[in-house]
Amino acid sequence: MKKKSIVSMLVAFYLAFGVLFSSVSAKIQSEQAFDNKIVKRLKVNNIYNHIEALSKEPRVAGTEAEWKAVQYIKRQFDSYGYESELQPFTFIEYKAPTKVSVNVNGDTVAAAPFTYTPNGDVNGELDYIGLGTPDDIKGKDLTNKIALIKRGEITFGEKVINAANAGAKAVIIFNHLSGELNGTLGNVDNRFVPTIAMTKEQGDILVEKLNSGDVLSASITIAGSVIEEKTSHNVIAKKDVTHKQKDTNQVIVIGAHYDFVPTSPGANDDASGTAVTLELARVLAKVPTDTEIHFITFGAEELGLIGSNKYVDSLTDVEIDRIVGMFQLDMVGSKDAGELVMFTVDGEKNLVTDLSAAAGVRTGTPLTYGQEGRSDHVPFYYAGIPAALFIHSPTEPWYHTPEDSLDKISKEKLLETAKIVGSAAYQIARPDTPALERAKVAPKEVDYEKMTGGLK
Numbered sequence: 001m002k003k004k005s006i007v008s009m010l011v012a013f014y015l016a017f018g019v020l021f022s023s024v025s026a027k028i029q030s031e032q033a034f035d036n037k038i039v040k041r042l043k044v045n046n047i048y049n050h051i052e053a054l055s056k057e058p059r060v061a062g063t064e065a066e067w068k069a070v071q072y073i074k075r076q077f078d079s080y081g082y083e084s085e086l087q088p089f090t091f092i093e094y095k096a097p098t099k100v101s102v103n104v105n106g107d108t109v110a111a112a113p114f115t116y117t118p119n120g121d122v123n124g125e126l127d128y129i130g131l132g133t134p135d136d137i138k139g140k141d142l143t144n145k146i147a148l149i150k151r152g153e154i155t156f157g158e159k160v161i162n163a164a165n166a167g168a169k170a171v172i173i174f175n176h177l178s179g180e181l182n183g184t185l186g187n188v189d190n191r192f193v194p195t196i197a198m199t200k201e202q203g204d205i206l207v208e209k210l211n212s213g214d215v216l217s218a219s220i221t222i223a224g225s226v227i228e229e230k231t232s233h234n235v236i237a238k239k240d241v242t243h244k245q246k247d248t249n250q251v252i253v254i255g256a257h258y259d260f261v262p263t264s265p266g267a268n269d270d271a272s273g274t275a276v277t278l279e280l281a282r283v284l285a286k287v288p289t290d291t292e293i294h295f296i297t298f299g300a301e302e303l304g305l306i307g308s309n310k311y312v313d314s315l316t317d318v319e320i321d322r323i324v325g326m327f328q329l330d331m332v333g334s335k336d337a338g339e340l341v342m343f344t345v346d347g348e349k350n351l352v353t354d355l356s357a358a359a360g361v362r363t364g365t366p367l368t369y370g371q372e373g374r375s376d377h378v379p380f381y382y383a384g385i386p387a388a389l390f391i392h393s394p395t396e397p398w399y400h401t402p403e404d405s406l407d408k409i410s411k412e413k414l415l416e417t418a419k420i421v422g423s424a425a426y427q428i429a430r431p432d433t434p435a436l437e438r439a440k441v442a443p444k445e446v447d448y449e450k451m452t453g454g455l456k
């Protein structure tokens, strides 16, 4: 990557924010002096120790280990002087069936379960109902039958509900293209009946037999799937403004997710981001500010950004409007990963990337940006909030494996991220800088390099 000169980037940056300086280099030095109020106070051993404490066991959402992490994080926040709060939320945990078998007229047929299918042990006559649309089913009585349905036109879940409403006890959906069908019914729904998938080839054979007048009786067994309601938490610490008379009425969010996948300690994913968030909360607790800073560690990210979605859903329109930027730290400490990159959902620059690119230059790490979702910045983006994911790209080979452990963590990388995000956040939050308006948050003049693609 070609590096830009510090002075040209910062000239562009200050022009973009509408401020003229007779001496740009003097201004850079004074900016660095502000950065140093954060940078010099960061203790990388604190970050490392948090990772060590959090990566002793897999922090799977809804488990005791995740709850222990919640309590650890809350204790740290509170020890810095915050009155942190827990935001509990529930989610449905689904475990795939352990046994699936299908028989047609005594012959075993290969089949796969649909995600969210209920368990069941069903026998019945097969009836082919085309695509399973309301038109296909109109006037049909499927009572005690197993519906055979072709993929296409409407969702799998809709097909199953249509067939079940007409009385079907179970559903077989076959592919409309050759190859395996691994589908999901989309969510848990008590209208669903046991549903399995077949290949196009198998489906076509059954349809042909039925069309030639054969009577086919099938038996379907699905066992071992588990649908359970679980509870997870977001942990939230809010730094109020210290300069009440200058209160910008704006909020910055610094976030990470603390949950992780089974069978992995998750040292980098994302104990690293959680640990940096904690250390930034400690350091920023002590500095004067005119902008609120909310530190949020999210639960159940790995199950589909559940915690961050619940958090954003819980905000009023007024609260959403107050948030001027969201910094998401996810996997920011692996010694085996590439360079620090900022990713936005739409691949466009925004206030967060602009401020961080400038802070990166001042603290010695010029940044690039690219397009990627897949972390807790996503729901903030869809709420209209400038948000970016900070992550190293390409990711380490240990991603989502049992090898994502403390010994792969680089203190240098942790500190680099903490310096950039801390300096960028402080640039907005300190009392001598003006409030930033959402409408003007992406000055085009800020010049830094875009990656050609997403996360590698």
Ligand SMILES: [Zn+2]
Pocket (backbone or CB within 6 Å): 257, 269, 270, 301, 330, 331, 375
């Ligand atoms: Zn992650």
